[in-house]
Amino acid sequence: MTNDIAISLPEQRPRQTARRLLADAGESLAPAQGPRSLYIHLPFCAHKCHYCDFYSIVDRQDRQLAFTQRLQRELLAQAPLAAPLESIFVGGGTPTLLAPALWTDLLTTLDRAFDLSPIRSGQGEFSVECNPETATPELFDVLVAGGVNRISIGAQSFNTNHLHTLERRHDPANVARSVELARGAGIGRQSVDLIFAVPGQSLEEWTGDLERAIGLGTEHLSCYALTYEPNTAMTARLERDEFIRADEDLEADMYELTVERLRAQGLDRYEVSNYARPGRECAHNMAYWRQHDWLAAGPSASGHVAGHRWKNTPRLDDYLSIDDEGFAPIIEHEPPDGRRAMRERIMTGIRLREGLEIDVVCAAAERVAPGARRRLETSAAWHKEVGLLIERDRRWVLTDAGFLMGDRVASDLMDALA
Numbered sequence: 001m002t003n004d005i006a007i008s009l010p011e012q013r014p015r016q017t018a019r020r021l022l023a024d025a026g027e028s029l030a031p032a033q034g035p036r037s038l039y040i041h042l043p044f045c046a047h048k049c050h051y052c053d054f055y056s057i058v059d060r061q062d063r064q065l066a067f068t069q070r071l072q073r074e075l076l077a078q079a080p081l082a083a084p085l086e087s088i089f090v091g092g093g094t095p096t097l098l099a100p101a102l103w104t105d106l107l108t109t110l111d112r113a114f115d116l117s118p119i120r121s122g123q124g125e126f127s128v129e130c131n132p133e134t135a136t137p138e139l140f141d142v143l144v145a146g147g148v149n150r151i152s153i154g155a156q157s158f159n160t161n162h163l164h165t166l167e168r169r170h171d172p173a174n175v176a177r178s179v180e181l182a183r184g185a186g187i188g189r190q191s192v193d194l195i196f197a198v199p200g201q202s203l204e205e206w207t208g209d210l211e212r213a214i215g216l217g218t219e220h221l222s223c224y225a226l227t228y229e230p231n232t233a234m235t236a237r238l239e240r241d242e243f244i245r246a247d248e249d250l251e252a253d254m255y256e257l258t259v260e261r262l263r264a265q266g267l268d269r270y271e272v273s274n275y276a277r278p279g280r281e282c283a284h285n286m287a288y289w290r291q292h293d294w295l296a297a298g299p300s301a302s303g304h305v306a307g308h309r310w311k312n313t314p315r316l317d318d319y320l321s322i323d324d325e326g327f328a329p330i331i332e333h334e335p336p337d338g339r340r341a342m343r344e345r346i347m348t349g350i351r352l353r354e355g356l357e358i359d360v361v362c363a364a365a366e367r368v369a370p371g372a373r374r375r376l377e378t379s380a381a382w383h384k385e386v387g388l389l390i391e392r393d394r395r396w397v398l399t400d401a402g403f404l405m406g407d408r409v410a411s412d413l414m415d416a417l418a
């Protein structure tokens, strides 16, 4: 038995690597127009949380070295495509499980291969996801030396019962400890992730979690309603009737309470599930949601460059054994497609506080689907009439009620491209 026990992996095996598609993407980019963002996926976790569908394997520390060496080769292969990097996000998995010595190797390679001057000058953002159990002064010192200036801490809940329901193993006290350690090491920016609508969770208990998180004084919070993804243990337990999922009305009440409470604290919603102090939005995620280009490295990582989208294999064995001049094996590649790009732009753009630029979006939609401008305007007019959308500074922006139904509004607007 392998230790790839995280989730049921697709049967699909990689038949190509990212080398050719990135060469094609590179040819269509003007000099200095390369991606300014980079996502890196580190796949190791101490344990599999029951709600999680991210690719991760239970770490036995026997493959960290081989993985880090392979990842460095992939980064070196991709680096010539990149412009000076304005954001790096290391997610997982649990990136903070990687041994500090291997982090040093990885950060040294990043520094040598890429131009990190925007990050080093403090303008750019370098985020690492952190599990509260794994934060140590030694590791944080290594991260700071490598340019990391933002840490994203997976708290999920401060209530041990609800952590238990999620099969999430950490001591809630370690969240505050991680924040303090980050501050002490000089990582000036911190974010905390929370989950609500956990089975059995009351509105009062969610309020308690929110207050604990607010009390940490971080600049950013992400608050997601629990979702039941296919092939996760949580979904299997739900199907076995081991618990009752949260009532929809309660979930909506929790969401509204979150928006109001955080707004009162100066943490404004800038995306459906993300809240920040002014100017402290996550630049890396904004690059995704604005459909900018980004490179991606590591198993299961997905990238977007010059209209190409691809996904690396999620199988660590394949990732380690297939090495095409450093480029990784991929299981998905979507070549440039104007209509798909437009749909993605609407889907992610409407979920942002800044909304969609009406003139830009209508002109672009008309280019890929004749008549789309009129259909978009008709759809937007209807959503304005029912109070889900407003027009502000020539942008379509969701109202508070609209944010509760963001997917529905996005889907209606995307229909205009049909």
Ligand code: SF4
Pocket: 044, 045, 046, 047, 048, 049, 052, 053, 054, 056, 092, 093, 094, 131, 154
């Ligand atoms: S620590 Fe994060 S990536 Fe790992 S299993 Fe839990 S939720 Fe998934």
